[in-house]
Structures are given as C-alpha cells and as structure tokens.
Amino acid sequence: MIARVTAILGVLAAIGLPPAALAQDTAPAAGLLLELNAVQPSETGCRVTFLATNGLGKPLDKAAFEVALFNAAGGIERLVTLDFKALPAGKTKVLQFDLGKIPCDGLSRVLINDVAACTGTDVAAGECLATLSTDNKTAIQFGL
Numbered sequence: 001m002i003a004r005v006t007a008i009l010g011v012l013a014a015i016g017l018p019p020a021a022l023a024q025d026t027a028p029a030a031g032l033l034l035e036l037n038a039v040q041p042s043e044t045g046c047r048v049t050f051l052a053t054n055g056l057g058k059p060l061d062k063a064a065f066e067v068a069l070f071n072a073a074g075g076i077e078r079l080v081t082l083d084f085k086a087l088p089a090g091k092t093k094v095l096q097f098d099l100g101k102i103p104c105d106g107l108s109r110v111l112i113n114d115v116a117a118c119t120g121t122d123v124a125a126g127e128c129l130a131t132l133s134t135d136n137k138t139a140i141q142f143g144l
Helices: 002-014 127-131
Strands: 032-043 043-053 060-071 077-085 094-102 106-119 133-136 139-142
Touching: 032 106, 032 127, 043 060, 043 077, 077 094, 077 106, 106 127, 133 139
Parallel strands: 032 133, 106 139
Antiparallel strands: 032 043, 043 094, 060 077, 060 106
C-alpha cells in the first residue's frame, strides 16, 4: 500500500501536480445546492426527494422554494411552495415531498421559480437566489 501511494505521488510530481491533487474536496460548494435526487409513486401521487446542501457558511433558519411543476405535455400543472425548513451551515439534508394528484409519469419538469423564504443571521436579501444552483439525478428536467 505504501509503495502504491509513493508511486502515485511520484507520477503526480513528474507531471507537475502537487500531492494535494489526490485530495477530494468534500466541502460544500459556496451557496445553496438543490438536487432532485429521486421520484417515486406514492399513495397520493408522486413523491420527490431532494438533497439540499447549505454552502453559504451560515445556518438558515428557514428555506422555502416556489416550484413550478410541468405536466407531460409541457404545460404548467401547478405552483407549489416546498418548505425545506432549517438548513444548518455545511450540511446536506434529505427532504421528501408528496405531490398530490400528480403521477410521476405525468411530471416532465420541475422548475425552481423563486425563493419563497430564506432567513438566518447575516443572510442578505436575495443571497439564496443569487447563490442557488441545481443538480439532477432523475429523468425529469430540473433547474432554475
């Protein structure tokens, strides 16, 4: 094992990369990251699972997002506000929401339309929206 690490460090040095190039950055990205991680049928419609990562460097007492849900034909089905509650600084949180009367196969797109609430100590107005980014692990379109 030690020989293998030494060999890798030697290769990195030979191509001009510092040993730190081996380290993975596990700190959250600056700002807020919302990931649509999964969708699955529920008793009432479609259950969506999000990962929310607070990389603002300060805790949020409340975070809520206005979301537009698009049907299979691409029309807006409805607007909903999803309450992500408190988001501790540097933490990733899993949240699930049941979208009543919307089957998962009838959902083509989820759009973050606006930030409905973003409060915390030293959180500037508009900071959450300005730093918001999205990721997607589903076949449904998701983004800003």
